[in-house]
Amino acid sequence: MRSSTILSLPVVIISASVIPTVSIDPSLIPDFGVTAGQDPNGSGSCAGANDILIPCFCPPDREEFIEKVNLAVTSRNFLGTPVTFDVDPLAQSEKDQFNRATTCLIVLQSFNGTRGVGCPAASAPTILDQQKHFANLLERDLSHGS
Template sequence: MHPVSLFALLTASASASITPVTPRQSAVNQNVIPKSFGVTAGQGKDQVQVGSCSGANNKLIPCYCPPAPDSPEFLSKLAKALTDGFIFSKEQVAIPITLEKFNDDSDTSVDTTKLRATAMIQVMQNFNLTTQGVGCPGVSVPVLGQMQQTGILARSLSGFGNEGK
C-alpha cells in the first residue's frame, strides 16, 4: 500500500472514531413513570359483571387493566406512540410529547409531568392499538390521573384505586 494512502486511511479511521454519534432513542426512560398506577389488575372481581374488576372508587374496569408500569407490552406501546407521535394516524389521538422530551428525567416541571401522564393515559385508553378507545379506562390508572391534574409524579398510593386494601 502506498504510504500516503495508508496515512489517509489511518487519519480517516481516527477522525471517524472521534465523531460523536447521537443514538436515536427507542426506549422509554422508566425513571419518569410511577412505580404503580394505583390499581392492580385482576383485583376485586365482580360477581355480576363477569370479566370486570374493581378500579379507582370501585368503578368497574376490565380485569386485565392496567398493565404494570414496567410491563414490556406497555413500555413498547408507549415508546411506539411517543416515537410516531400518534397512536393510530395523524387524524386521531396525537401524543402531546416526544419520546426525547418524555425521557428527559432532568425536566420535572409541572407541564412536562402533565404531558407525560396524558401520553400514558392515551396509550392505556387505546391499549390494543387496533381500535380507537379500546383499552383501559382512566379509573384503572388513578395515579396517572393525579399526575395529569397536578403535574406531580405521585409517590404515595394512599387513597388510590385498589392497592393496599
C-alpha cells in the same frame, strides 16, 4: 464437466422509512396504582380506583405498556392522536409531567390497538392524578399570568 459461473451482484436493501428508536426511562412512567384482576364480579369486571369497575385485564402488563408508550413517543402519535413526551429525565417542568401523564393515558385508553378500546383511566389512578395535578398547576400559572 460443466463449469458454472456464479455472478455476484451487490444487493442493497434500503428501508423506505427509518424510524428512530426511543428508550424511555421507566421511572418517567408512574405506576398504575391498581393491580389487574382485583375483586372480580363474575362478569369480566374488577375493582378499579374508588370502586369503579374496570375490565379485569386492566391495567395491562407494565413492560408491555412501556413498549407501547415507547412506540407512541417514537412516532409522536398513538393511533392518530398526537402525543408529547420528553424522554429526558431532567425535564421535570409541570408541562413535561402533564404531557407524560397525558401520553400514558392516551396509550392506556387505546391499549388494545383500537382508538378508545383499552383500559379506562380508573385502572391507572396514579397517572390520572398526576395529569390532573399538573393540569391544575398549569391552569393556575396561566390565570396568574406566569
